Amino acid sequence: MTDVQPLRVLVTGAGGQLGQALTALAPQARTTGVHLLPASRRELDICSPAAVARRLDAEPVAAVINTAAYTAVDRAEAEPEAAERSNALGPRLLAEACRERGIRLIQISTDYVFDGTKGMPYAEDDATHPLGVYGCTKLAGERAALGAPDAMVLRTGWVFSEFGHNFLHTMLRLGAEREALAVVDDQLGGPTYAPAIARVLIRMLARLATGAELPGGIYHFGGAPAVTWYGFAQAIFTAAHQQGLLTRVPALTPITSAEYPTAAARPADARLDCRRLQALLGTLDNDWRPGLAAVLEARKPRS
Numbered sequence: 001m002t003d004v005q006p007l008r009v010l011v012t013g014a015g016g017q018l019g020q021a022l023t024a025l026a027p028q029a030r031t032t033g034v035h036l037l038p039a040s041r042r043e044l045d046i047c048s049p050a051a052v053a054r055r056l057d058a059e060p061v062a063a064v065i066n067t068a069a070y071t072a073v074d075r076a077e078a079e080p081e082a083a084e085r086s087n088a089l090g091p092r093l094l095a096e097a098c099r100e101r102g103i104r105l106i107q108i109s110t111d112y113v114f115d116g117t118k119g120m121p122y123a124e125d126d127a128t129h130p131l132g133v134y135g136c137t138k139l140a141g142e143r144a145a146l147g148a149p150d151a152m153v154l155r156t157g158w159v160f161s162e163f164g165h166n167f168l169h170t171m172l173r174l175g176a177e178r179e180a181l182a183v184v185d186d187q188l189g190g191p192t193y194a195p196a197i198a199r200v201l202i203r204m205l206a207r208l209a210t211g212a213e214l215p216g217g218i219y220h221f222g223g224a225p226a227v228t229w230y231g232f233a234q235a236i237f238t239a240a241h242q243q244g245l246l247t248r249v250p251a252l253t254p255i256t257s258a259e260y261p262t263a264a265a266r267p268a269d270a271r272l273d274c275r276r277l278q279a280l281l282g283t284l285d286n287d288w289r290p291g292l293a294a295v296l297e298a299r300k301p302r303s
């Protein structure tokens, strides 16, 4: 048997949803030659050039997955500097550090770089036009990251998981508290299970570990089937009720975005066309429904 050198990969923002999903899959990644080295914000602030250099020099890696981000879409409208710092400055500093050391950078980005008016799933080379501060700063981060050699940007959307804050957890809390809820029904997107994103990233990196080609540039990975927030809420409540996590399904009313004003405007149709990634990896595991079932299973009280 030939000795396969493990591919060492730094994961920034490891305390977040995707960072925790990658950390949980680290033992599985090792079996494919990918050795993930997670660093939370406390361990590595991507906005500190000295800290980034220290980390990369002390523990050399072949690739960096940057999951660190400022993700509070509405709060970003009031805190543009904080969003700019983590979403644009951080990726620029990482790109510089990666360029100097010949490291592959994978930057995670968002469907919110689009304005949602296309009326069809977005391809990687479609024109971007973010509607808010979060999307603008993430787009700046993409451009900065692509300055590193063969860098990749993986855009995703509507991330949910067992970890951290997300729409699914909010719905379960509100569903337990309230008899009735109104949820926006004129924004379409693909809920994406963070562990499914993590598995895609590991599959990409496993190619590098075996010396297979991994072209740089932008890739899309969004969950399917596409739903509105209202449709996602319906699925959450039905499944949570079936699994005994809710005693009853709350009455749901579909409303428009205009009836639920938020600080940041969001794209009306943020679906992502994932065919480039599919051509690279083969079948994609992007159906969000098994992810929803897994999160609900994990929330069941252990007897």
Ligand SMILES: NC(=O)c1ccc[n+]([C@@H]2O[C@H](COP(=O)([O-])OP(=O)(O)OC[C@H]3O[C@@H](n4cnc5c(N)ncnc54)[C@H](OP(=O)(O)O)[C@@H]3O)[C@@H](O)[C@H]2O)c1
Pocket (backbone or CB within 6 Å): 012, 013, 014, 015, 016, 017, 018, 019, 040, 041, 044, 045, 046, 047, 066, 067, 068, 069, 070, 071, 085, 086, 090, 108, 109, 110, 111, 138, 156, 157, 158, 159, 160, 164, 165
């Ligand atoms: N969540 C979504 O629905 C969604 C949708 C589309 C794309 N994305 C993208 O997917 C990626 C992962 O998102 P996520 O849901 O895992 O986000 P998350 O749960 O908010 O986690 C982001 C993590 O990054 C950390 N962070 C922020 N600034 C940092 C810095 N300067 N240095 C180091 N760490 C820093 C945060 O720490 P603190 O908590 O201490 O700030 C947090 O632990 C991000 O690029 C995001 O833009 C997310």
